[in-house]
Amino acid sequence: MAPLEKGVLGKGLAIAETLRLNEHVNAEQKIKVARFLDLGIAALKSGYRNALYDYHFSDDPAPSSAAGKKTGCSAADIAAEIVSCSGCRLGKTRNRAVPGEGSEHPLVLVLGEGPGAEEDATGRPFVGPAGQLLDRMLASICLFREKNCFIANTVKCRPPGNRDPEFQEIRACAPFLIRQIEVLKPRLILAVGKVAANRLLHAGPGQNGDEESPPEPIGRLRGRFFDFAFPGSRGDSYPLSSAGDSGIRILATYHPSALLRDDSLKIPVFEDLKKLMLRLAALDEGYRQESRALMAKYAAKDPVFAAGAEEFLS
Ligand code: SF4
Numbered sequence: 171m172a173p174l175e176k177g178v179l180g181k182g183l184a185i186a187e188t189l190r191l192n193e194h195v196n197a198e199q200k201i202k203v204a205r206f207l208d209l210g211i212a213a214l215k216s217g218y219r220n221a222l223y224d225y226h227f228s229d230d231p232a233p234s235s236a237a238g239k240k241t242g243c244s245a246a247d248i249a250a251e252i253v254s255c256s257g258c259r260l261g262k263t264r265n266r267a268v269p270g271e272g273s274e275h276p277l278v279l280v281l282g283e284g285p286g287a288e289e290d291a292t293g294r295p296f297v298g299p300a301g302q303l304l305d306r307m308l309a310s311i312c313l314f315r316e317k318n319c320f321i322a323n324t325v326k327c328r329p330p331g332n333r334d335p336e337f338q339e340i341r342a343c344a345p346f347l348i349r350q351i352e353v354l355k356p357r358l359i360l361a362v363g364k365v366a367a368n369r370l371l372h373a374g375p376g377q378n379g380d381e382e383s384p385p386e387p388i389g390r391l392r393g394r395f396f397d398f399a400f401p402g403s404r405g406d407s408y409p410l411s412s413a414g415d416s417g418i419r420i421l422a423t424y425h426p427s428a429l430l431r432d433d434s435l436k437i438p439v440f441e442d443l444k445k446l447m448l449r450l451a452a453l454d455e456g457y458r459q460e461s462r463a464l465m466a467k468y469a470a471k472d473p474v475f476a477a478g479a480e481e482f483l484s
Contacts, residue, residue, distance in 0.1 A: 245274055245320070248349050252326045253293075258342035260284075260327035260335070266293035270322030270350065277318045277454055278446075279356035280304070281347075282425065283325070283365035284335045290328035295321045300427040304362070307426060307439065311447040312461040320354050322347070324369045340369060348400065351418065357453050359398060359418060360446060363425030364388040370420050371396055391422040393442050395449065421446050444468060444475050451482045458482055 249269035255261055268285040271294060280296075288298035296304050296315075305315065313319050325335040325343045335343075347369070351359070361367040368385045398418040423442040424435045447465065451458040466483055469476035 243349070243353055245270070245350065245353055248346060248353065252346055255326070255346075258325075258327075258339045260325060260329060260339055263330050264327035265290045267326045268293055268295050268323060268328075269326055269346075270295050270320055272315045272320035273318055274320075274354065276320040276354055276356045277358065277450060277457060278308075278313055278320075279351065279354055279359045280308070280315075280319055280321045281359055281361050281366040281370065282321070282323045283363050284323050285326070285328040286332055287328070289323075295323055296426075300425070300430060303426040303429060307443060310440070310464075311443045311450075312457065312464055318457070320350075320356065322350060324366050334365060340365070344369070351398070351416075352400070356418060358446065358449065359420045361391075361420055361422040363428070364391070367391045367420075367422035370398060371422070388422060388424055388428075392424060392438065393445065394421070395445075396420045396422075419449065421449070444472070444478075448475075448478045448482075451479075 252269040253267045255267065261267075264285075268289045282296060282304075285295065286298055286300070288301070289295055295301070304321075308314060308319060315321050324347060325339050326346060327343075329335050329339070359370060361370050364385050364387065367388055368391075371386070371391060396419065398416045398420050400416050421442060423439050429435045429439060447461060447468075451461060451465065462483065465479045469479045469483060
């Protein structure tokens with residue numbers, strides 16, 4: 171670690187310790203400061219500087235009679251922070267940040283890689299040809315972005331030329347993703363593509379501080395359920411430790427843009443989606459009822475699926 175980063179980290183830890191011992195600062199405020207420090211360190215490591223950026227602080231209003239009532243944080247609050255974020259260099263080249271959209275109480279969080287050209291122009295996720303295919307994929311198992319899904323990306327701003335987001339950019343944007351997962355509380359996360367899958371499964375670049383480690387191929391990660399773990403108790407935003415069971419499961423599959431390039435991937439993706447369907451049916455009674463007719467249709471054609479769906483169809 172460079173001397174500058176060591177110095178910042180040391181000061182950050184000292185501030186964190188002061189906050190930890192200060193009974194007048196509540197947990198929510200401490201978490202905000204810790205996230206701010208995380209972003210600062212990430213910005214230093216990626217070499218990001220913006221002389222125009224300035225911070226404006228004002229005193230909090232005196233506690234009202236509703237003291238202790240949490241102000242809360244919604245997906246819309248996080249989106250408002252994202253659209254004004256300049257936490258990594260993608261903030262300089264984007265047209266519009268893309269926080270994500272969908273239900274505020276989703277069954278499934280669908281997580282992609284980063285915005286493309288159409289998303290960058292509109293500020294909405296998955297609106298190009300790959301997005302239209304994603305909508306059809308989801309509809310095939312009774313999932314809809316406006317009803318029971320939230321659709322977002324690992325990084326919220328478009329990498330120039332549609333390149334993969336870099337390690338530093340993913341790390342800088344990670345706190346937004348973690349907060350979205352905290353607030354949305356999905357039952358399951360569908361990671362489409364290797365970037366999202368590696369990010370959520372703590373695989374690939376950045377693990378154990380090794381930025382050179384290659385990402386796990388999506389072909390090795392897809393089709394299996396994993397547990398999602400929130401950041402460790404030390405407050406690290408990246409790499410994530412495997413502290414605690416969040417109760418949220420992850421399923422990875424191919425990105426829809428890969429399906430547009432290679433038709434043969436549609437078969438394994440549909441197999442993955444049917445696994446997701448069975449898992450959701452086991453988790454949620456409402457979904458089980460809504461998807462019953464489709465399940466029966468798939469069961470009639472697929473004996474393996476029929477065996478899995480038997481308990482939901484009887
Ligand atoms: S990609 Fe994320 S961290 Fe970077 S500028 Fe956009 S919102 Fe901020």
